[in-house]
Structures are given as C-alpha cells and as structure tokens.
Amino acid sequence: MxxxxxxxxxxxxxxxxxxxxxxxxxxxxxxxxxxxxxxxxxxxxxxxxIVLSPPGQNLPEGGVQYVVVLIQAGNCAMGYYEDGHNLDHKVFRSYMVRKKQGKSQIKYLKTKGKSRAGSRVRLGETVEFFDNINGRLQEYFEDHQIHRIAISCSKTLWPYLFDSKVATPFDKRDERLFKIPMHVHTPIYEVMLDVNKFLLxxxxxxxxxxxxxxxxxxxxxxxxxxxxxxxxxxxx
Structure with a gap:
C-alpha cells in the first residue's frame, strides 16, 4: 500500500x-x-x-537545487530546478529507432551490425544525441551547485551517456544520483513536469x-x- x-x-x-x-x-x-x-x-x-533535506541536515540556502534527466532511445527531457521550480528545460530528439522494427539502433547493433547507410546515420545521431545531453548538463553544473541528480535511464543507454565525447559532469557512482522510482513515459516537457510533481x-x-x-x-x-x-x- x-x-x-x-x-x-x-x-x-x-x-x-x-x-x-x-x-x-x-x-x-x-x-x-x-x-x-x-x-x-x-x-x-x-x-x-526531493526538496526536503535528510534528517539532521539543514536545508541549503535558496532550497535544494537539482536536475531531472529523463532519457529513452531517441528522446530526452531534462531541466534544472530550484526548490521545486523549473528554471530551465530542454528536450532532445534523435533518429535512433528503426521505423519498421521499432528497435533502437543500439539494440540492433548487438545482433546485425552497422553496415547499412541508415544504420550509420542513426549511429551518428546517437552520438550527437548524448553529446547534446551532456553539453546541457555541463552548463547546469557550471552555473549552479547541484545537490541531487534525479535520473531515469535504462541500463542499455547508461554506457552511451558516460562514454560520450562530451563528458558527463558526474560519474556513475556519484552519491547525488537518485534513480526516479516510477515508470516514465516518452520524455517530453509535460512528462518531465509530471515527474517533478511526483518527486515533490x-x-x-x-x-x-x-x-x-x-x-x-x-x-x-x-x-x-x-x-x-x-x-x-x-x-x-
């Protein structure tokens, strides 16, 4: 219950x-x-x-500052929040899914390889997709003190996030990471706002x-x- x-x-x-x-x-x-x-x-x-501090800790001045990052194959919605309020957001989309099979290029590579032209295009967009995500994260971490990182990202995509040419501004073992405990629909701005309501x-x-x-x-x-x-x- x-x-x-x-x-x-x-x-x-x-x-x-x-x-x-x-x-x-x-x-x-x-x-x-x-x-x-x-x-x-x-x-x-x-x-x-997410905006409450753990027992025995004082609330940071100005409230908890955090990012919400929702990633699925070809879709990402992310934003920067202060004390529960969204102050910046960005949505990324990429051509990563094979139209007929509905399978992401990353999963397809494990079984079929990458010889076809369409596969190479999707691979290129996959690289750019994660570069863009990490680029925006870099901006957030450079401009703000981030207390928590609320993230939804499948294990399949996890390596692509951290092996991107643009470095992720935190590592896989960062203690601020908080895996969002809910199923997330296709990441768009409205879905990100719903996730934040849940986190609040x-x-x-x-x-x-x-x-x-x-x-x-x-x-x-x-x-x-x-x-x-x-x-x-x-x-x-």
Whole structure:
C-alpha cells in the first residue's frame, strides 16, 4: 500500500518521527526513511520529497537545487530546478529507432551490425544525441551547485551517456544520483513536469498489517493523498 503526502505534510511527518523517538534508518540513495520495529526489522518506507533535506541536515540556502534527466532511445527531457521550480528545460530528439522494427539502433547493433547507410546515420545521431545531453548538463553544473541528480535511464543507454565525447559532469557512482522510482513515459516537457510533481510529494509504502502504525503517524491535521487521489498508473 502507499499513501502520498504534500511537501508541508511530509516535513511535519519527518519532524514528528524525529521527535517521537521512532527508530529509523536513512537511505540516501533512495532518499527515504526506513522505520524499524524494536527488533530492527523494516516496517514502513517513507520516501521524502526531493526538496526536503535528510534528517539532521539543514536545508541549503535558496532550497535544494537539482536536475531531472529523463532519457529513452531517441528522446530526452531534462531541466534544472530550484526548490521545486523549473528554471530551465530542454528536450532532445534523435533518429535512433528503426521505423519498421521499432528497435533502437543500439539494440540492433548487438545482433546485425552497422553496415547499412541508415544504420550509420542513426549511429551518428546517437552520438550527437548524448553529446547534446551532456553539453546541457555541463552548463547546469557550471552555473549552479547541484545537490541531487534525479535520473531515469535504462541500463542499455547508461554506457552511451558516460562514454560520450562530451563528458558527463558526474560519474556513475556519484552519491547525488537518485534513480526516479516510477515508470516514465516518452520524455517530453509535460512528462518531465509530471515527474517533478511526483518527486515533490512524500510517499509512505507499507503492508496492510502496518495500518495502525500509519494511523498513529498521521494525525488528522496532516494533508495526505490516497493513491486513488493521484494518477499513479505509472508509479512503481
């Protein structure tokens, strides 16, 4: 089961958990609290909004600065955000998909090679596609202090991002990386904004047997969303 909370309610709940002495661990990679029982067993997961700082850390002056990067074969939507607000965005498209088969050139290369002219064109556009992505990322990282990198990119495309001629301004093990925990539709500007709305909400994930604990954590004045109140069809 899951329950979504507004940013303000998430901040209240975070403070409530800290004040009540509930045992928890903080998972930086997934930006969430893991609530534990007396034996140290995991009970509830509380994913924090991306704009909230981890327990014990002060919010950066001006708020959390982060980038959202959504990459699929031939499509990318990305943007720079401050305290939840999108201040810059860019959409890239590339001819990387074979029209009849609907298969990306990268996957096709693993089985058929790259001898045909069309394949060479798609390969060239693939190289340019990732060069453009990294070029815009370089600008963001040069102009701003980036606290988190929210990214959605398949394992197939991961090497092409980091092996681009234009260097990626972070490495594969950068602790700021945050893999977006939802299925992302074809990246366009509107999809990126929807992803950001998801990242700005807190989320409680728990088993039905933990409902009494959830009820005790959420006093009546907490604003929250049941899963049916949101379009969660693409959330995982």
């Amino acid at each position: 899951n329950r979504f909370l507004s940013r303000d309610s998430s901040a209240q709940l975070l403070q409530h958990i800290q004040d009540s002495g509930i045992s928890y661990q903080y998972d930086y990679e997934k930006h969430r609290l893991v609530l534990l029982d007396e034996a140290g067993n995991e009970q509830v997961f509380f994913r924090l909004p 909400k807190g989320e409680l994930i728990y088993e039905p047997t933990q409902q009494p604990l959830i009820d005790s954590l959420l006093p009546g004045n907490f604003g929250f969303y049941n899963s049916e109140d949101l379009d969660t069809s693409s959330y995982t």
